[in-house]
Amino acid sequence: MYVVVRWYRAASQLMDALEQGRADIERLVGDVRGFVAYYLVRSGDGGFSVTVCEDRIGAEESNLLAADWLTENASTLPGNSPEVIEGEAAMHFGR
Numbered sequence: 146m147y148v149v150v151r152w153y154r155a156a157s158q159l160m161d162a163l164e165q166g167r168a169d170i171e172r173l174v175g176d177v178r179g180f181v182a183y184y185l186v187r188s189g190d191g192g193f194s195v196t197v198c199e200d201r202i203g204a205e206e207s208n209l210l211a212a213d214w215l216t217e218n219a220s221t222l223p224g225n226s227p228e229v230i231e232g233e234a235a236m237h238f239g240r
Contacts, residue, residue, distance in 0.1 A: 146181065146234035147204040149196045151211060156191040156224020163194070166218055173210045179203035191224055197234070204231060 153159055163170065163185055174183050179199030186192050194211075198204040208229065215225045 146237055147198050147201045147231070148234050149198075149204045149208060149229065149231040150193055151196075151227035151229050152193045153191045153224040153227045156222065159219050159222045159224045160185070160187055160192045162219045162222060166214070169218075170214060173214060174207055177203045177206050177210065180207070193227075201233075 181197040184195040
């Protein structure tokens with residue numbers, strides 16, 4: 146599994162826009178090869194998204210799609226250039 150975290154700082158309006166764009170984002174990311182899961186988490190005055198894919202190729206595709214979506218839908222909002230943290234999952238379990 147490969148995981149991408151996009152951290153949006155000082156971006157409460159952007160988080161609103163992401164929530165409102167759920168259908169678009171779900172459609173875009175859901176079509177990524179090897180897509181496993183997506184989470185959007187509010188934290189303080191911003192938040193972060195987590196995308197999980199089966200491999201790095203899918204995760205990189207999701208990064209490109211996220212950047213395009215932000216450019217098209219939220220380019221004027223603060224925080225639209227997230228810090229991106231990514232890597233191979235070292236441990237995975239769940240219910």
